[in-house]
Amino acid sequence: MPLVRSTSRRSSRPLAITGLGCIAAPGKGLDAQLAALSAGSCGLLLHQIAGLPLAAKLPVARVTAALPRLPGRTMALAWLAANEALEHARLPPDARGDIAVIVGSCTGGMPESEQAFLTHGSASIEPCYRRQHPHRVAQAMARLLHLGGIQNTHTLACASAAAAIIEAAELVRTGRHPVVIAIGSDALTRVTMAGFNSLQLVDPLGCRPLVLERSGMSLGEAAAALIIEDPEHARRRGATPVASLLGWGLSADAYHLTSPDPSGTFLRRAITDCLADAGLEPGAVGYVNAHGTGTRDNDQCESTVLSELFGAVPTASSKRTFGHSMGAAAAVEALACCLALREQCLWPSAGAAGGTPLPGIDVVAKARHARLDVAFSTTLAFGGINACLAFGGAERCA
Amino acid sequence: MRMSRFASSRVAPALPGEWPAWVTGGHRRRQDPLTRLACSVVAEILQQGDPLPDQSAIVVSTSYGSVDSTWRFVSGIAEFGDAGASPTPFTTSVHNSCAGAIGEILGLHGPAVTLSQGCTGGIAALRWATLMLEAERAPAVLLVVGDRHTPWSRDMVRSLSDGHWSIADGVAAALIEPGEGPGRELRLERHAANLVADGGAIMPADDLVLAAAAAGSRRLIAPADLGGWWPCCLLAALPWHYQGAIQLREIEAGVCSEAWLGPLADGQLPPTPVDSGAAPRGA
Numbered sequence: 001m002p003l004v005r006s007t008s009r010r011s012s013r014p015l016a017i018t019g020l021g022c023i024a025a026p027g028k029g030l031d032a033q034l035a036a037l038s039a040g041s042c043g044l045l046l047h048q049i050a051g052l053p054l055a056a057k058l059p060v061a062r063v064t065a066a067l068p069r070l071p072g073r074t075m076a077l078a079w080l081a082a083n084e085a086l087e088h089a090r091l092p093p094d095a096r097g098d099i100a101v102i103v104g105s106c107t108g109g110m111p112e113s114e115q116a117f118l119t120h121g122s123a124s125i126e127p128c129y130r131r132q133h134p135h136r137v138a139q140a141m142a143r144l145l146h147l148g149g150i151q152n153t154h155t156l157a158c159a160s161a162a163a164a165i166i167e168a169a170e171l172v173r174t175g176r177h178p179v180v181i182a183i184g185s186d187a188l189t190r191v192t193m194a195g196f197n198s199l200q201l202v203d204p205l206g207c208r209p210l211v212l213e214r215s216g217m218s219l220g221e222a223a224a225a226l227i228i229e230d231p232e233h234a235r236r237r238g239a240t241p242v243a244s245l246l247g248w249g250l251s252a253d254a255y256h257l258t259s260p261d262p263s264g265t266f267l268r269r270a271i272t273d274c275l276a277d278a279g280l281e282p283g284a285v286g287y288v289n290a291h292g293t294g295t296r297d298n299d300q301c302e303s304t305v306l307s308e309l310f311g312a313v314p315t316a317s318s319k320r321t322f323g324h325s326m327g328a329a330a331a332v333e334a335l336a337c338c339l340a341l342r343e344q345c346l347w348p349s350a351g352a353a354g355g356t357p358l359p360g361i362d363v364v365a366k367a368r369h370a371r372l373d374v375a376f377s378t379t380l381a382f383g384g385i386n387a388c389l390a391f392g393g394a395e396r397c398a
Numbered sequence: 399m400r401m402s403r404f405a406s407s408r409v410a411p412a413l414p415g416e417w418p419a420w421v422t423g424g425h426r427r428r429q430d431p432l433t434r435l436a437c438s439v440v441a442e443i444l445q446q447g448d449p450l451p452d453q454s455a456i457v458v459s460t461s462y463g464s465v466d467s468t469w470r471f472v473s474g475i476a477e478f479g480d481a482g483a484s485p486t487p488f489t490t491s492v493h494n495s496c497a498g499a500i501g502e503i504l505g506l507h508g509p510a511v512t513l514s515q516g517c518t519g520g521i522a523a524l525r526w527a528t529l530m531l532e533a534e535r536a537p538a539v540l541l542v543v544g545d546r547h548t549p550w551s552r553d554m555v556r557s558l559s560d561g562h563w564s565i566a567d568g569v570a571a572a573l574i575e576p577g578e579g580p581g582r583e584l585r586l587e588r589h590a591a592n593l594v595a596d597g598g599a600i601m602p603a604d605d606l607v608l609a610a611a612a613a614g615s616r617r618l619i620a621p622a623d624l625g626g627w628w629p630c631c632l633l634a635a636l637p638w639h640y641q642g643a644i645q646l647r648e649i650e651a652g653v654c655s656e657a658w659l660g661p662l663a664d665g666q667l668p669p670t671p672v673d674s675g676a677a678p679r680g681a
Binding site: 012053054057106108110114117118122125126129130133134135136138139142150151152153154155156157163166167170171173174176190191193194195197198199250251252253254255256257258266269273381382383384385 | 456461462463468469471472473475476479480481483484485488489490491492493494495497498499501502504505506507508509510511512513514515516518519522525526529530532533535549550551553554557558586650651653655
C-alpha cells in the first residue's frame, strides 16, 4: 500500500463560509471579538471566580456575558455562537432541515458534574452525568436550532474544533450535506484548571505567547461557530460568503501524549498537507494564527516549523485575548482568520508588545492593514495531534 | 471502501489478562482500562495481516471515554485541593488518550481523532473513516469503537432503560481500506440488505423505532446477541462471517444513523448462521 504523499494529492475546491458566531471573554457576538482582536486586548481576569478556586491565583478568560438557561454552560455557549452564525448566514429555522451539526468539545457537561461531585459526593452526580458527555451539545443544538442533518462530536483535546471543521468540510465536499455548521464549545472547569496547573503549564501572570519571555498558558472558555457551505448552494440562495475554507491538514506525532514532538516533523506534515489540499505555495500565506499557547515547548516547536516553511510570515496568537479555550480554540481562531481576511487586517499577538519575539517569524505586535489573500490557523493538541486550516477571501469561492 | 479486518471483545466483564507484546512497560503502567481493552482487540487486527502503514489514520469512538481517570482526578481535587491533584490521571482523562496511546505505540502518523456521539458513535466512526479515505488522507483507517462502564454510567443506563439490557463493557476494532479486495464493502449510502443489524436501544421509544424499521426483515439485535449492552455495541456484534449484505442501524434520542456492509468478496470467509431478532431481551 503506497503512502499518501502531500505533494501527490489533488487540491480541493474552496468552500464558502457564510456565517460566523462567537461568544468569548471579550463579549457576545462578532463585534465584541472584532474589537478585541483589533486592539490586541487581554481577555484574562485576575480575580476570584465563584466555583473556580484556582482562578484566585491563575488568570483565566471567563465569559461574563449573560447566558441562556440551558442544562450546561458548554451547551449555552454553543447555542449563542451557533444561533449567531445561522442568523449571520441568513438561514432561518425553516431552511435548516438538511444542515448537519458537527461539534468539537472536550468538557461537555463537566462543569456541572464536577460541581455536583465536589459539593455532594460521587453518589450525587447521576443527573448531571447524563448531560456530561460531549455529544449532548450536538444533540441539543440540533433540537433547539432545528438542524435536521447528521450530528457528530469530536473530542480530541485542543484540536476538537479543528476536527469538527474538517469533517464539516468533507461532508460538503463529498456532496453529502450542502450546509454544515461546525461548532467549537468549551466551558472552564476545575478539572482543566487544576489539570494544567498540576502539569505546571500555567503562567501565573497571564500568557505571553510567541515571545522569549513566555512562561506558560492561560485557560479560557468560548464557543465559536462557522457555517460551511457548498459555494453553488450559497449562490443559489443569495448568501454572501464571509471567507472561504481552502484546505486542511491533520496528523499525529505518535511521540508523547502531552508534549509536542520537538522535531516538528508531523506538524510540518499537517501544514504541507493543508497547502497541497488548498493548492497553495507557502509564499501565498500572508498570516498565521498560531496555536501559540505560551508554553515553552509548544511555541518553540511551532515557531520553528512556521519559520522553516514560510520564512518571516506575520504570525500571531489569540490566546491572551481569548484564553486557551480547549475544544473551542480552533473554531475561535478560525473565526479570527476569517475576520482578518474580511477586514484585510493582521490581528496582533496580544502580550507580544514589550517582549522579545521568537526568531524566524514576524510576530505581529500591533494591528496592521495588509493585502491578505490566505490565512492559516495551526493547532497542536494532547494526543500528539497537529491540525492546520487554510482560509481565503470570499472571492475565492465566487 | 472496504472493511478488511475485524475483531471484537464481544463482552468483556473483566480486563484482558495479558497485554499484547507490542505494549511495553511504560505504556502498560500508564494506560487506563479502556485503552487496555482497546489494545487487546487491536492486537487481533494486527495478527490478521501485514503491519499498518505508518501514515494510517486512527479513529476511536467512545461515549464515556477514559472517565475512570477523570473521576480519579476529581477525587484528587476533593482530597488534596485544586492545587494538589496529581497530574497522572489528568493526562489520561482527556477523551482522546486512548487514540493517542495506540497511535503512539503503533507509530501511526495519519489523522487521529476521537468521537463521542453516544449510541450512534459506531456509524459516526465508519463515516469519518470513509471521509478520510475518500479524501486520500490515509492508506488505511484503524477504527476502534467501545466503552467501559463506570458506576455512574451503570446507574444512568439502568434508570434510563428500565432494565432492558444487561450492562457490559466491550470494544470492536476494524481496519477500513480503500478499494476492493478481501473483506466487506462499506457504504454510507442506502443499499439493499439481507439483514438489519441494530445496536438495540436503552430507551423504549428508540427501541420501537428500530423494531419498526426492521419489520419484515431478518434482524440482529446486538445486545441480545452479545449478552450485554454498551453505547456502540453494534459493531462488536457484527456477524463478520455472514455472506449477505447488512444494514447497520444505531439510534440516539430518536435520531437514527445507518451504514451498509456489502457481501464478503468471493472466496472469503465461510458463512455462519445468524440468529434472527427472536433472541430474548436482557439475555
